[in-house]
Amino acid sequence: MNSQSPALKVLVAEDHAPSSTIMCRMLEHYGYDVVVARDGEQAIEKYRSEKPQLVLMDVLMPRMNGYEAVRQIKEIAGDDFVPVIFVTAIHDEDALAKCVEVGGDAFLTKPYSHTVLKSKIDAMLRIRSLHDRVVVQNRAISHFQDQLLNEQRVAEKVFHTIVRSGRSGEQGVRCVNSAKSIFNGDLFLTAKRATGELHFLIADFTGHGLSAAIGALPVSDIFQSMTSNGCSVADIAEVMNAKLKRILPGDMFCAACIGSVDAIERRLTLWNGGLPPVFIVDGNNRIRERLPPAHLALGILDEQKFDRSVQVFALEPRDRIFACTDGLIDAPIATGGRFTQDGYEACFEAPVPSNMQFDWIIDSVREIGEGNQNDDLTLIEIDTNLDESVSVAKTAAASRVPSTWETSLRIDMPALQTFDPVPHFLRLLSEIQGLDSHKANLVTILTEMYVHALDGVLLGMNPELRADHAGAPRYFEERTAKLRALERGSIYFSLRHRVEGCGGELIIQVASSGGEKNFNQVPLSGRRLPLLRTLCDCVYVMGSGNCVEATYRWGVSH
Amino acid sequence: MGVKATITGDGQTVTIIPEGRFDFNCHREFRDSYSSRPANLRYVVDLVRTQFMDSSALGMLLLLREHAGGDSAKVQILNSVSEIRSILDVANFGKLFDIR
Structure with missing residues (x-):
């Protein structure tokens, strides 16, 4: 034995005093700490009080023999492994077999050589230390497993709360989201913008469990709060990416597709990073457009490298949108292989009515998957004929006591290319004045005025085309190009609010200057001016059309 | 199963070959195949023996790219066919890797 580790304690049970003494001397010579018992009963007693690490046991002893003593010692030891070596003069094979039967780990017949006894002890101690290690590891593993299961449960709870609270319950939106393990990393959220567009998000996190839940929290928060603040799909994608990165x-x-369905202007705006193609399915139930992912998933690129550009598509009256996670494409099928993109697309060839197509796809995956419903996929369908009526925010949250304040903002190049000031002012209005029940109106007013100033005056485009659903995609393409090419120009916003009766009066002025060409003299024409006039109490167009002032009164008794 | 890595030619190129299923189970092996090598080498992931790949494999490729210098990395992905190619395409990994 080496001197650093404490001496191992060995119990010697032997009724024959000279044999016992010889054995003890030998053990002490090798450095063991020796405890002696004269019979079986004493052996049990000493085992309890001294807790030896190894037992050498004679078979034939008074009061209680070695067999019974070992049986009891092994019972007391329970999960602890205490090697027992029988040392006996018996040579009868049955008796020796019994040594092992009662729980002994080895036997040695007298007379024995010291060297053999020593090597038996060494071998036994080696097994013992192996056993100890396994026990410690098992304990650690089972503790770890409990912890993991518990964490999974917590994560599941968090995740499901997000999923449950994250849908605005729109009609015409369907979703199947099934989980393989405790839960998968798929997320589907919807929220309605104050102006009536439906925002949706379908996301697939790498990894399941806790890691997916961690990512789902900020994604859901950002999606809900930015949508309610009137932010665009591109803004939401950019903020989410930065946060996840x-x-x-x-x-x-997080592979994700963020979209916005404008049911009135019949437009789909889409940012797809790493999810399978999104389909626009027409009134004849055929795929009219395949919109492949244009971007890397969220959380990969640095803020500076992130590409926020969106795709804009015109929607026909009976269009529906289908999107899925790769779980659908990769779903294993009974004949081996996967469902595949082709299998998915083939579902749209089937002669089923449009309201059955969604179920048809799900049934197809499950049917050829041999009824195996342990899949891990998400499929959504959005009927683009959502609520046709312009949605006005339902909750008429109390507005704050009116006060007098004003603010102004001037945006020059290049901030004009990326910054959208509308959410900024909306937040400001909401924080200072409450006005949540006026949000829909205010978003529309600010947006219309801003579009007139930027698209109409600075870029020289005809914003009417923006609302023309067939022309919209080209319009947005052209707008992106013109915006990129714009070298000079600025837009000035001024918001003045004052108390009026028991409510308030808000005067919004938006003016633009600069631009590449002379002012295009784009009057607020077509749909725009009447819309503003409907929403506002009065609207003035000034200068050459580059300055518009609108007055909006709230809470004023007429 | 497993990941093989060899230094080839000029000693400037590390070729990593994931075999069979390229998924979370070979996470450690994949990382070990490059983690002790300098960042400024050329890294090639050869998928010639890969039959299956999932999104955790995409994560592993991102870590390799980070190791090899992020945006300045020269990581090539070779022999990606059919299903594996479409996984890389849907993820738009062509924007980060030289896929052939």
Whole structure:
């Protein structure tokens, strides 16, 4: 034995005093700490009080023999492994077999050589230390497993709360989201913008469990709050990406598709990063457009490298949108292989009515998957004939006591190319004045005035085309190009609010200057001016059309 | 199963070959195949023996790219066919890797 570790304690049970003494001397010579018992009963007693690490046991002893003593010692030891070596003069094979039967780990017949006894002890102690290690590891593993299961449960709870609270319950929106393990990393959220567009998000996190739940929290928060603040799909994608890039480890990301359905202007705006193609399905149930992912998933690129550009598509009256996660494409099928993109697309060839197509796809995956419903997929369908009526925010949250304040903002190039000031003012209005029940009106007013100033005056485009659903995609393409090419120009916003009766009066002025060409003298024409006039108490167009002032009164008794 | 890595030619190129299923189970092996090598080498992931790949494999490729210098990395992905190619395409990994 080496001097650093404490001496191992060995119990010697032997009724024959000279044999016992010889054995003890030998053990002490090798450095063991020796405890002696004269019979079986004493052996049990000593075992309890001294807790030896190894037992050498004679078979034939008074009061209680070795067999019974070992049986009891092994019972007391329970899960602890205490090697027992029978040392006996018996040579009868049955008796020796019994040594092992009662729980002994080895036997040695007298007379024995010291060397043999020593090596038996060494071998036994080696097994013992192996056993100890396994026990410690098992304990650690089972503790770890409990912890993991518990964490999974917590994560599941968090995730499901997000999923449950994250849908605005729109009619015409269907979703199947099934989970393989405790839950998968798929997320589907919808929210309605104050102006009536339906925002949706379908996301697939790498990894399941806790990691998906961690990412789902900020994604859901950002999606809901930015949508309610009137932000655009591109803004939402950009903020989500920056947040996920910061919080997720390098090998984790979130494949996501963020979209906006404008049921009135018949337009789909889409940012798709890493999810399978989104389909626009026409009134004849055929795929009219395949919109492949244009971007990397969220959480991969740095803020500076992130591409926020969206795709804009015109919607026909009976169009529906289908989107899925790769779980659908990769769903295993009974004949081996996967469902595949082709299998998915083939579902749209089937002669089923449009209200059955969604179920048809799900049934197809499950049917050829041999009824195996342990899949891990998400499929959504959005009927673009959502609520046709212009939605006005339902909750008439109390507005704050009116006060007098004003603010102004001037945006020059290049901030004009990326910054959308409308959400900024909306937040300001909401924080200072409440006005949540007026949000829909205010978003529309601010947006219309801003579009007139930027698209109409500075870019020289005809904003009417923006609302023309067939022309919209080209319009947005052209707008992006013109905006990129714009070298000079600025837009000035002024918001003045004052108390009026028991409510308030808000005067919004938006003016633009600069631009490449002379002012295009674009009057607020067509749909725009009447719309503003409907919403506002009065509207003035000034200068050459480059300055518009609108007055909006709230809470004023007429 | 497994990941093989060899230094080829000029000693400037590390070729990593994931075999069979390229998924979370070979996470450690994949990382070990490059983590002790300098960042400024050329890295090639050869998928010639890969039959299956999932999104955790995409994560592993991102870590390799980070190791090899992020945006300045020269990571090539070779021999990606059919299903594996479409996974890389849907993820738009062509924007980050040289896929052939």
